[in-house]
Amino acid sequence: MQSLSDSELVHLLSGGDHAAVEEIYIRYAPLLLKHAFKMLQDEHAAEDVVHDIFSNLLADEKKLEIKSSLDSYLYRAVRNGVLMLFRKSKNQQKYIEGLSSFSEYAETTTDDLILEKELRRQIEDAVAGMPTKMREAWELSRNQHLSRREIAAITQTTEGTVNTQLNRAMKVLKSKLTILFSLF
Numbered sequence: 001m002q003s004l005s006d007s008e009l010v011h012l013l014s015g016g017d018h019a020a021v022e023e024i025y026i027r028y029a030p031l032l033l034k035h036a037f038k039m040l041q042d043e044h045a046a047e048d049v050v051h052d053i054f055s056n057l058l059a060d061e062k063k064l065e066i067k068s069s070l071d072s073y074l075y076r077a078v079r080n081g082v083l084m085l086f087r088k089s090k091n092q093q094k095y096i097e098g099l100s101s102f103s104e105y106a107e108t109t110t111d112d113l114i115l116e117k118e119l120r121r122q123i124e125d126a127v128a129g130m131p132t133k134m135r136e137a138w139e140l141s142r143n144q145h146l147s148r149r150e151i152a153a154i155t156q157t158t159e160g161t162v163n164t165q166l167n168r169a170m171k172v173l174k175s176k177l178t179i180l181f182s183l184f
Contacts, residue, residue, distance in 0.1 A: 006070035049081035137165040
């Protein structure tokens with residue numbers, strides 16, 4: 001086998017001769033490893049690329065059609081293997097970045113929902129603890145979006161009294177919510 005030319009090895013290879021693959025490996029593997037390493041700067045990745053090439057040679061030996069010289073074919077196979085590795089790595093990086101960004105978004109969204117739920121509960125508790133007239137004025141103002149004049153008419157009080165009740169309600173809420181936000 002050592003005395004055979006590359007074209008004779010290719011001919012034997014297409015006939016299914018495993019010894020031809022072995023001889024090609026002995027002749028070209030060290031050179032292909034150096035070539036792959038120059039492009040990748042990673043010894044293990046270079047070995048993987050070269051081993052994949054020879055695995056493909058063994059698997060596809062009967063279907064193999066080498067139209068150029070054997071060394072050109074092998075060097076092109078290394079280049080294509082490296083490019084494929086770069087594409088795969090780039091896609092993996094995009095996937096990781098996408099997953100990371102989704103994770104951050106989901107975490108933020110979850111935290112926001114928890115905070116919002118807690119804030120709503122604190123507001124509801126604070127409003128429930130207000131005196132009846134103050135709570136009524138607050139609920140008419142915030143839930144039904146009525147003006148101070150409309151609230152005064154419904155509660156049969158003056159607008160000044162409604163203003164006072166709403167201002168006091170805001171102070172109560174502010175003091176309760178300040179405590180909540182100081183925890184975060």
